[in-house]
Amino acid sequence: xxxxxxxxxxxxxxxxxxxxxxxxxxxxxxxxxxxxxxxxxxxxxxxxxxxxxxxxxxxxxxxxxxxxxxxxxxxxxxxxxxxxxxxxxxxxxxxxxxxxxxxxxxxxxxxxxxxxxxxxxxxxxxxxxxxxxxxxxxxxxxxxxxxxxxxxxxxxxxxxxxxxxxxxxxxxxxxxxxxxxxxxxxxxxxxxxxxxxxxxxxxxxxxxxxxxxxxxxxxxxxxxxxxxxxxxxxxxxxxxxxxxxxxxxxxxxxxxxxxxxxxxxxxxxxxxxxxxxxxxxxxxxxxxxxxxxxxxxxxxxxxxxxxxxxxxxxxxxxxxxxxxxxxxxxxxxxxxxxxxxxxxxxxxxxxxxxxxxxxxxxxxx
Numbered sequence: 001x002x003x004x005x006x007x008x009x010x011x012x013x014x015x016x017x018x019x020x021x022x023x024x025x026x027x028x029x030x031x032x033x034x035x036x037x038x039x040x041x042x043x044x045x046x047x048x049x050x051x052x053x054x055x056x057x058x059x060x061x062x063x064x065x066x067x068x069x070x071x072x073x074x075x076x077x078x079x080x081x082x083x084x085x086x087x088x089x090x091x092x093x094x095x096x097x098x099x100x101x102x103x104x105x106x107x108x109x110x111x112x113x114x115x116x117x118x119x120x121x122x123x124x125x126x127x128x129x130x131x132x133x134x135x136x137x138x139x140x141x142x143x144x145x146x147x148x149x150x151x152x153x154x155x156x157x158x159x160x161x162x163x164x165x166x167x168x169x170x171x172x173x174x175x176x177x178x179x180x181x182x183x184x185x186x187x188x189x190x191x192x193x194x195x196x197x198x199x200x201x202x203x204x205x206x207x208x209x210x211x212x213x214x215x216x217x218x219x220x221x222x223x224x225x226x227x228x229x230x231x232x233x234x235x236x237x238x239x240x241x242x243x244x245x246x247x248x249x250x251x252x253x254x255x256x257x258x259x260x261x262x263x264x265x266x267x268x269x270x271x272x273x274x275x276x277x278x279x280x281x282x283x284x285x286x287x288x289x290x291x292x293x294x295x296x297x298x299x300x301x302x303x304x305x306x307x308x309x310x311x312x313x314x315x316x317x318x319x320x321x322x323x324x325x326x327x328x329x330x331x332x333x334x335x336x337x338x339x340x341x342x343x344x345x346x347x348x349x350x351x352x353x354x355x356x357x358x359x360x361x362x363x364x365x
């Protein structure tokens with residue numbers, strides 16, 4: 001990227017921000033509604049989750065929905081406690097039993113549930129809830145209830161465990177999912193369905209292998225910083241995507257080499273309608289002004305906004321480092337926001353308090 005082009009991209013971002021009075025942007029951290037956290041993956045699969053701990057046992061209850069128009073919501077339960085081969089997983093809503101699922105049958109039905117591409121399950125033992133009407137009934141009950149209690153069957157000589165999951169905020173979180181996937185008012189909405197037909201949500205296509213890259217894209221990728229020297233199994237786990245663009249073009253967000261302890265580097269490659277491919281560089285700020293770079297760390301693509309986020313962690317905790325957000329403008333990625341924290345002190349990460357290095361801050365009066 002030439003210095004002139006880089007300057008033009010920075011100027012365009014500044015003009016865009018000025019015209020909107022610092023345009024509204026998604027937060028630096030995932031939204032939360034009274035304990036229910038919402039987010040979307042690089043492909044456009046979205047979820048609402050609640051993590052609840054009771055002493056040494058925790059459960060993560062997650063409502064997951066893929067981007068396809070016909071995709072139905074799925075419910076997944078994950079726990080850190082080993083479950084026996086026999087026994088029953090029970091659910092109660094405000095003290096009333098709503099479902100009892102034999103563990104053996106639950107395990108047998110798991111292969112029948114198609115896991116959305118790009119969904120990364122938590123560590124521990126996880127189960128998909130029975131799909132279809134059973135999931136619909138559970139979600140309807142959760143939207144109107146106060147507390148869902150999950151009764152985990154106990155291993156031999158151990159006591160059963162009951163984990164109460166508060167439901168305040170679950171309805172708001174599901175409405176966020178509907179809105180984020182453009183489902184509100186359609187026949188596929190969870191909270192407020194309407195008569196409009198369902199359409200595909202904003203999305204990108206998961207890349208599970210470097211073999212899915214077109215030859216021109218693979219050539220650009222292989223020529224850059226030894227990008228192609230990455231184990232195929234590691235590539236599969238790093239959420240690479242192809243972003244469909246106008247006029248049959250595509251933007252590829254691809255891992256570049258093996259991850260380090262805290263960070264995974266990526267590159268962006270643009271493939272035009274004629275098949276030609278080129279690497280897309282991005283702007284970052286330095287003490288003397290904008291600079292161009294080709295690496296994006298821990299890349300997160302936001303399909304609904306056509307934005308790309310980089311989060312370079314200065315430690316394993318992630319309380320220090322560098323955070324960037326760019327938006328696709330049709331030809332390149334324009335820097336919208338950058339923030340940094342240089343103090344690595346082991347505190348819980350709070351990116352909302354990081355110092356902004358872009359856009360320029362107004363001087364105090």
